[in-house]
Structure formats: C-alpha cells, structure tokens
Amino acid sequence: MVEKEVNPHFEDFLFDWSTKFQFLVGGYGSSKSYHVALKLILKLLKEKRTALVVREVYDTHRDSTFSLLEELVIDLQLDDRIKCMSSPMQIRFPNGSKIIFKGMDKPAKLKSINNVSIVWIEECSEVKYAGFKELLGRLRHPTLKLHMILSTNPVGEDNWSFKHFFKDELNNRLILDDEDLYDQRTKVVNDTYYHHSTADDNIFLPESYIEQLEEMKEYDPDLYRIARKGRFGVNGIKVLPQFEVMAHEELEATLRRLPNPIKRVGMDFGFEDSYNALYRLVIDPNRKYLYIIWEYYKNKMTDDLTAEEIKEFKQTRELIRADSAEPKTIQFYKQQGFNMRAAKKFQGSRLQYTRKVKRFKKIICSDQCPNAIFELKTLTYKKDKNDIIIPDEFNIDPHSLSAIWYALDDYEVSDLKSPIDRYKQMAQRRR
Template sequence: MVVIDKEVNPHFEDFLFDWNQKFQFLVGGYGSSKSYHVALKLVLKAIQEKRKILVIREVYDTHKDSTFALFKDILETLDMLDESGRKKIAKGKARAKESPYEVVFSNGSRIIFKGMDKPAKLKSIHDISIIWLEECSEVKYEGFKELIGRLRHRSLSLHMILSTNPIGEDNWTFKHFFKDELNDYFVLDDHELYEKRTILVGDTYYHHSTADDNLFLPQSYIDELDAIGSYDQDLHRIARLGRFGVNGIRVFPQFEVQPHEEVIKAIKGIYKPLFKNGMDFGFVTSYNAVIRMAIDHEKKYLYIFWEYYKKGLTDVELAKDLEHLKKIVIKADSAEPKTIAYFRQQHFKMFPAKKFAGSRAQYTKKVKRFKKIICSNECINTIRELKTLTFKQDAHGEVSEDEFNIDPHTLSAIWYGLDDYEVASLKGHNAESFKEV
C-alpha cells in the first residue's frame, strides 16, 4: 500500500476523494489550482486501482507544457517518478513517456493524452473509465458528446472530469451545465454556484474556485489579478472572479426579452406606433431573415415581435413561405436586385434599402440609439444573435464598430427595416394597421 503525504488546498480536499458522480465540472479563475488538483486526484485514483485514464485537450501539442508537465511535476514531488530506464517500473512508482505522451504506473494504470484535433487516434482506445477534459470550453460540443461515448468499461465506475476558466455564456459549457434560455433548458443558476462553491445536481458535481482558494499563491500574483479590474472588466470577471458572462463589449446592452403576449400588449398600447419590416437574403451558408418591428417613437423603444429565419430556399420557395406578408412594406438588402425584382413581380411591396460606405456602422449606431430593444421570446434566432452580440476586436484589443463576433443575419434585417427611420425624428412614419401584424 502506497502512503501519500501531500499538503493540498482545503477547498479541494473533498473533491480529491469524491467519486460518487459520473460528471465533475470545475470552473474557476486564474491560479485557483483546479487543474493541479484534478491531476493529483487522477494520480491518487491510478495508484488505488488499475485504471485507463484519458486526458483530452483541443490541441494535442498543448499537453506538453500543461497537463503532461503537471503530472510529471506531481509525481516528482511525491517521489513517485521512475526515471531508472529499467524495463520494469519500480513498485509504487510511475514512468512518464513521450512520443506519444503517456504515464504508466507499476500496477498497470495508464494515463493517455490525446487531442481533439486528431480525432482518428481516439477510435483505437478502449476500456477508458475516466476522462479528464482540460480547458473544456475550447472543445466543441460535438466532441464532448463523442467523448461520453468513449467511456466504456465492463466493471469499473465511469467518470468524466471537466475543468475550465469561464468564458462567454454562449459557450456550450455554460449552456449544458447551467442554462440555455434560447432552448428553455435549465440545470443550475451559476450565481448559486458562486455563492455555495460546491453543488451536487443529479449526477454532476459542481466546483467553483478562485485564486483565494490557492494558499500557495504569492500575494503579488493576487494583486496583479485585482489590478486587471482597472482596465479590463471582462478579463477581471474571468481571471479574478472565475465567473461566466458576456465577453467583450456588448453591441446592444439595452436588449431584453419579454413574453410574446406582453410584447404584443405593449405595442397595442403605443400611441401611433411605427411598424417596420426588414429582410436579409441568404441561401447556402447564410440565412434568409425577416424581422417585423414596432417603434414607440416617444419612448424611443424598439419592439421585435416576429421573425422568419431559414436557408437553402429558392426564390420561389421563399416567396411562398412569405406570401402572407404581401400587404406590408418590406425593406430588403439592395445587394440582391434580382431577388427583389422577383418578389415585386409576385406582388410584394418590397423595396431596396440604402447601402453605402460605412452603412453598417451607421445603421448599428441607429439601433443603439433606442433606449430599449424589447424582443418577443418567440423570436429565438434574434435572441440568439443579439443578446450576447459583441463588437469584434483585433489583436491589440481595438474595437471595430462594423464587425461582430458572429454574422448576425437578424441585425442585417433590422438595419434594412429601419432604413428610412431616424430615432431623433418622425421621418418615414408608417401608419400600418396593427390588425395586419
């Protein structure tokens, strides 16, 4: 029996020996020691019973200076690293091998390192009973689901440990382990985890940590993390507080979602509402997006109450889908004059929106001038694209006012729909009847 004498951070003591759940999700800030304690937990398990453990990162080559180096360091500090060069590994010891990376224990346990950038090499691995997915937010959701299927063993319990620094709430890790408002999916409020620090939900163990939980960190490191808050709030939230959120500068911080019935009721209560309709064209990779809006000009509120969002349709199919919109004025992308001409032949009141150099930035500024942008909860694609939409930043952190983190087709439709409207004036008033909405 191998006796281990190792000082650890108190916040991780229970985690080290808890194997009651299939999934263990660790999220935390920089320097919290979560990765260290995951690796130590796996070493302790590998000593206790014969296991084949798979350690995954998105890119295989990154193992060298991260997970593989971490395991070597732990084995060395525990005086368990066998570097004798003998064929047989000394009892109670382990050997770290390179090319490919692997840690082999004297009792037959193995820790194997793989990358999702080389998926073909995963297919030949069998009898995996534990997987550690390090920096899991960098791995694609499809990869995560595939790895669950790789957990197979005839007799041993199966476990997956996921560790990450928090990033945006649009990442699959947040949507899967916490909530996905767009798909009405809820597991846990992340703020409850930040408060309680560890929570058990079903077959998943949640663990939150920050630099304050690492008693071995020098104060100077924590001071550096604190200082981040003075110049980068997003990074401070991630690095110091270890919390999810919206990364970057939100394009529309005034965007909010309300139940459809409440949106319609609010629109009906507007004195002389202005109705606007915009359309962005797509086909193979991009989407046809139609957005219907109502404006409360006095309050400077924009209401989004209806959307259409499909791709891969011919003009004939698209016109058939939108036939019920023939009576309303639609402003569309002027880059598609042939499509607009076809729609007009089919008796649609469709007109090209103005486009000019710098129009993307100008249209975006126009939308930002609304005090509130209130979206019906039935407009799921508009919510998905606009709720967490941020400005694109270059390598130096400079913001581009006409580029975003995604290509938001619904925003393009909004741009075109507001083509002849100015937030500061009554120009382009459209007295469209609400009965036609």
C-alpha cells in the first residue's frame, strides 16, 4: 500500500468513470496529463483492460506519455509488478491489462488493434478530426464499458476539438459554452465529463513557475490566455476586431432607419476547393458602419447552375462587382443578363482592400450569413518565420472577405470629415 498525494481539483476525476468521454483542457503546468496517467494505472490495476494512448506523432510518446507512465509506476513502487517495455513501447500489468502506444502518423498500425476499451488522446487538438473519428471506430469491446479521455492545452476556436465538444457556429451547434466551464471548472453534458484546470490547481508547482506564466501577459497575450488561463480563443491578431453579429430582424430594422444607405454586391468565384461567394452589403457612410446582410456560398457548382440559383439578381439589376481574374466567367454572366463588372485588381490590391475594410468602425453581420461569421469572426493574420504578421495573408482563405473586397471596389472609407470627403460620398451614392 502506497499513499499518493494528488491535486484536490483532480480527486473526483481520478475515480469518475461514469461517462464515455472525458475532456480535459487546461493551462501549462496544471497537471492534467499526470492525473490522466494515474487514472489509467489505477483503472487497469483494478480491471483487465487494454488501453490505447495516442498522439499525432508516434515518436513523441517516448518523452511524454510513456515516460510519465513509467515514472508513476516507479513512484508507486509497482515496477516489480508492472513492466514498462520500451521496444515497442508497451506497459503490461500482472492481471493481463496493457497499455499500448500509437501515433496517427502511422494510421495503418491501428488496424491490428482489438478489444480496446479505453483510449487516451494526449494533445488531442494536434490530432486531425478524421483521426479522432477513426479512433472512435477502434474503441470497442464486447462486454466492458467504453471510455475516451481527451487532454489538451486550449487552442483556437477553429480547432475541431472546440467545435466538436463546445461550439460550432457554422453549423449552429452548441454543446457547452466554454465560459460556463471556466466558471464551474467541471461539467457533465450528455455523456461527456468536462474538466478545466490551470497552474493554480497544481499545489506542487513552485511559485517561480507561475511568475513566469504571468510574465507572458506583457509580451504574448495569446500565449498568456493559453498557458496561464487555459482558455480557448482566437490565436493571433484579429484582422477585423470590429466584427460583430446581429439578429437579422434587428439588422433589418436598423437599416430601415438609415438616412443615406449605400448598397453594394460583391462576388468571388470558385469551384472545387474554393467557393462561389456572393454578398449583399449596406454601408452607413455617416457612421462608417458596414452591414453584411445576405450571402450565397457554394462550391462544386457550374456557372449555369449558379446563374439559375441567383437569377433574382437579373430581375433586380443589382450591379455585381466580381473577381477580375475570371473574365470568361464574368462574360458568361453578362450574356445571361446579369449586371456584372470586374473589380479592379493591381499589385498590392489585397492589402489595400483589406485596409479599406478595416477602416469601418463596425462591421455588423446578419446571423443569417453563417459562412461570413465563420470566416471573419476569428480571421487572423499569417506570420512569417520571424513571427511578424503578413498584412495581406490570413490563417484561412476567406472567400467572404474577397467578395467584400470586390463589392467595395471604387468606394473609399473616408478618414476625415472634410468637404472633399462629403463630395466623394455624394458621388459614390450616385453610382
């Protein structure tokens, strides 16, 4: 009998096997991986089971999960009974239980695994969503209850782990508001146990370590949110921090009160991996607000099919400013009766268009434009190898932003309220 002191915040977690899924998210040094490893050892000592431990890259197990489990076995004075074998990595228990280690970089080796009743995905945010679903298929046993434990440091809200276990705005799916988890620390929703932790929950950490985490607040706010607070969010610098979402009915009521609205339509073309993105915008030139009020967003559509689906624009004769890189496509739509013209493109136009959009004080999007919300709400800049932002490159290819660029062709968001600016606005309204 060996007594083992554990962090109080993890005591209930260690012995709670009531749910199929257990999702642990936390900051650096919170001890989540340590307690998952201890939980596995205690369970496999008690019951004969096969547990699978997974990381995205197999070789990273040796200095992380395998090393941690081996250290715990020695610390518990069980190394005379539990065998930790390093080639191949495997841990065997006296009752026939075993822990095997696999990497998603070698998915073929998963096919030979049978009767796995517990899967632990360490740093699950690094594993691809397809890999997670593949592991669900490998989790099976004829008699034992099945469990999957997922542990991770928080990442961006665009990661599959956040969208699957918390919120997927594109598909209007809410499982758990992550703010509720940060507030309550543990939650059970459906068949998932959620656990949030920070360095403050690890009573064995030296104060100097926590001080180091606190210093991140001054030089890297994103890393501070992840490492110190253990919270999901947007990684990087937002391109459009003024972006917000409004209920469509409220937005329509707002537009009806605008004294001098300017209406614009923009279209980006795509087919296989990119999208036909068509957007209606309304500009409030007085307040410098941009409203995104309607979207059409589809791929793998030939031009004739798309023309049929957006035929209302032939009737309204709205001018569609479109991607000039596709002159044949623009000519096709013109021949079909659409009022379409090419937006100007030039060296540096991506940067100039982006700066133009950023000059709006607010960008307000209808909640009926889910793709614009998905792309623009969390859109961030790419960074170069020196960690410097690239002002005209982004973390995704935002087709909605491209359509907005084209819609704003020959429109300028004035910086100064001068007579010249007012003249320009009057001229723009007449176009």
